[in-house]
Each structure stands twice: as structure tokens, then as C-alpha cells.
Amino acid sequence: MSRIMIIAGGDWQCPIVQTAKKMGHEVICSNLYENSPAFQYADWGEVANVLDKEKNLEIAKKYHPDAVLTDQSDIAVPTVAYVAEHMGLKGIGEDIAQLFTNKSLMRDFCKSNGFPYPKYKLCYSCEEAVDFFEKVIGGKAIIKPVDSQSSRGIHIIEDSEQLRNLYEDALQYSHSVNAVLVEQYIEGIEFTVDGLKTSNGYFVTAISRKKHYSYNASIAQELLFSHYDGEYDYDELRTINTQMVCKMGLPYGMTHAEYKFMNGQFYLIEIAARGGGTKISSDIVPVMSGINSNEIFINQLLGKEKQVKLSDEREKCAILGFFDLEPGKVAGVEGLNEAQNYMGVKDIMLPLQAGDIIERAKDDRSRAGHYILWADNYGKLRELEEKVKSTIHIIYEGK
Numbered sequence: 001m002s003r004i005m006i007i008a009g010g011d012w013q014c015p016i017v018q019t020a021k022k023m024g025h026e027v028i029c030s031n032l033y034e035n036s037p038a039f040q041y042a043d044w045g046e047v048a049n050v051l052d053k054e055k056n057l058e059i060a061k062k063y064h065p066d067a068v069l070t071d072q073s074d075i076a077v078p079t080v081a082y083v084a085e086h087m088g089l090k091g092i093g094e095d096i097a098q099l100f101t102n103k104s105l106m107r108d109f110c111k112s113n114g115f116p117y118p119k120y121k122l123c124y125s126c127e128e129a130v131d132f133f134e135k136v137i138g139g140k141a142i143i144k145p146v147d148s149q150s151s152r153g154i155h156i157i158e159d160s161e162q163l164r165n166l167y168e169d170a171l172q173y174s175h176s177v178n179a180v181l182v183e184q185y186i187e188g189i190e191f192t193v194d195g196l197k198t199s200n201g202y203f204v205t206a207i208s209r210k211k212h213y214s215y216n217a218s219i220a221q222e223l224l225f226s227h228y229d230g231e232y233d234y235d236e237l238r239t240i241n242t243q244m245v246c247k248m249g250l251p252y253g254m255t256h257a258e259y260k261f262m263n264g265q266f267y268l269i270e271i272a273a274r275g276g277g278t279k280i281s282s283d284i285v286p287v288m289s290g291i292n293s294n295e296i297f298i299n300q301l302l303g304k305e306k307q308v309k310l311s312d313e314r315e316k317c318a319i320l321g322f323f324d325l326e327p328g329k330v331a332g333v334e335g336l337n338e339a340q341n342y343m344g345v346k347d348i349m350l351p352l353q354a355g356d357i358i359e360r361a362k363d364d365r366s367r368a369g370h371y372i373l374w375a376d377n378y379g380k381l382r383e384l385e386e387k388v389k390s391t392i393h394i395i396y397e398g399k
Helices: 011-022 037-041 053-063 077-087 094-099 103-113 126-137 160-171 234-248 280-289 293-301 336-340 378-391
Strands: 003-007 026-031 044-047 067-069 120-123 141-145 155-157 180-184 190-198 201-213 216-225 253-262 265-272 317-322 328-334 345-349 370-375 393-396
Touching: 003 011, 003 053, 003 077, 011 026, 011 037, 011 280, 011 293, 026 037, 026 053, 044 053, 053 077, 067 077, 067 293, 077 094, 094 103, 103 120, 103 180, 103 234, 103 265, 120 126, 126 141, 126 160, 126 180, 141 160, 155 160, 155 216, 160 180, 190 234, 190 280, 190 293, 201 234, 201 280, 216 280, 234 253, 234 265, 253 280, 253 293, 280 293, 280 317, 280 345, 280 370, 317 378, 336 345, 336 378, 345 378, 370 378
Parallel strands: 003 026, 003 067, 026 044
Antiparallel strands: 120 180, 141 155, 141 180, 190 201, 190 253, 201 216, 216 317, 253 265, 317 370, 328 393, 345 370
16 A cells, blocks of 8 residues: 555546545545545545645655645646655656646747647737737737636637736736736637556547537537547547657656647647546546556556556547536526436536526636536437436526
8 A cells, every 4th residue: 555645636636536545545635625525535635725836745744655646637737746856756857747737838849849839929918918919910819827727817819908808817827927828819620639658658548529618719518539530630639649748758647638720730729747627537538548547647656557558449439518508596406316327427517506606607617517428439429418418407596
């Protein structure tokens, strides 16, 4: 039995805490709130901001873990690297952690290594951002924090007035640099690519095609996971992502990347040294790849890496969908338990109760809820999705 420290303890960290416990390890989990969801599964829960490197190092010195890690959390990656380095534990290193969390550094990397990239600039003031937008981009743009997560502070910009009004919102979510990234908006379909770097090479474990909410093109409504696509070359995407990860120097561990396809090329939007959020790494990757990347990752940190062999079930597919609910005041929810018991339902999270107010999502975290489904083929997957949606009913007050 080993002792594992997991930094970040929200809903998406519950699965890796549970995995570590099932493997027989003791778990220390640190997170900002005393009632953090993952604490209930850990042996010890310690209150600490995941951005506070010194506080998390203090916790590590108290418990002397054999490994420190995070999953499904971008902002915790630099803290994990810092703690690992100062405790003499296996880690990816602080420089690699920065490269996989700082969106400006990712753009610089693509520019220096021959990967497609949009016009971009790291701007340290609103006026610098407006000047670059007007003189260089001259059209649709996107502004984003340097190192945030969950789409917080990301805005599509079409004129200078919009940029001025939204600059401060983007800036408040930049943690390591007091600046905002302004870049040409990449039109086109968006994709996610999850993978695992091992001593035997890099393995792509899941690819999805995204669809966004009609009222906000920055927030995903659906991620459709499949092994191939009739319109886009997933083998090319696998090759590009493998080259990207290997050139970036990641020694081991999980990755989650987002790309867009424009003018015949896949453009990197961002890439992270952790598994995909909303239970992609814990629930969807095992379905699509046949491997438990969370368990493999923990063993890597403990020096117990095992051979990786991916499943070859080409027709299997999965969906991570987010509910698009009518705004209003909730009186109740019906059919949720019934829907959760259908074959092929991995997870449904719809934490609504009487009195809650449903609003349009402003970022990834403010979506009303999600479902994760899988099936042996695309037709069966859509049939199951329709069955789930027709079973769950939101009752609104006054309607």
C-alpha cells in the first residue's frame, strides 16, 4: 500500500480518488472547501487552494506521500509539479507543467515547431489588446485567460467595444500572468483528443467531435466519441496529437487536447497534461480504449507501469451530452432514477431540486447537468440518448 496525494477535490476528482482507494492506497486530497466532494472518498481531506503551491507543499510534508497527482483539473497541474519537485517525487517538471497550462506558451510552441497557429498576441493592457485586434486581426477574434479552465473568461469578439467590455472578465481568470491572450477566431468543427504517454510511446485513447450551444459557441453541448468520422481524418488527428505531445516533452501521463479544423488543417486550441474533465478520463476513456488510464497513471508514478494494449472495437461509440433546459424555476424532477438504470448509461448528473433557478450556461461549470452514454454503434447510441431525454422531465413552477 502506498500513500497518494491528490490535489483538487471537486466532482471530477472523485473518480481518481476512488480508483486509488480501490487499488489499496491511502489518499490525501486537498481542495479549497471543507465539504469538497472528493474528501468523502479520501483518508484525509485538507483545505487548501489548488493554486497555493506552498500550502500544498506543507500538506505534503505533513503526510509524506509516495506520489502526488491531479486529474481533470488544469489549474492544479503546476502545483502538482512544484510539490513533486520539492518532495523528490516523480513528476513532469515545472517547465513542462507551464507549457501544458499556459495558452500563450502553447501558441509559441506551435509557431516554433511548424504546427498551424492563428494570429495571436499576449496583451498586458486593454488598449494593447484593442490595438492588436484592430490592426492585425481585423475581424472575428477570441480573448481568453492565459491559464484558466472550464471556459471561464473566454469570449468571442466582433468589435472593439465588445473587447473593452469583456477584457477585465478574461483577465480575472489569468493566474500566472497579468495578461490576456487575443487571437484570431478559428472557424470550424472542434474536436477533443485524449491520450496516454508511456515509456513505450504515446497512445490516443479517445477522440470526440464537439457541438456547441446555439446561444454560446464557446460552451460545448455534446461530445460524440467515435473511432472514425465520415468527414474528418481521425488518423491524421491522431498523428498530429502524438507528434505534439512527444515534441512538447511530456515524459508520461494523461493528456487532453482540443483542436479545430479550418482551411484543411487541424489547429490546436489547447492541450493539457491531465485527463479530460466531466469524467472523460474516468468513464469514457475506458469505454473507448479498453484501458483504465487513471489506474495506469497512478502505477506510473509509483514505478509500476504496465504494458498498454488498446481495444480494437471500431464501432463502439459514446456521448458526453449536456442538458439544454428551458430557463425557469424548478418545482421537481421526474424519471431520473429510471433513466440512470438503462443499459449503456454510465452517468447522469442533474443536481436540480425544488426552488433551483435554471439559467443559460455562462461557462462549462454553469451547465445544468450532463449524461454519459455508450453503445455498440452510432444508431443504438442515439436511440438510447432519445430514451434518456424522454424519460427525464423537469417540472417548472407556474407551468
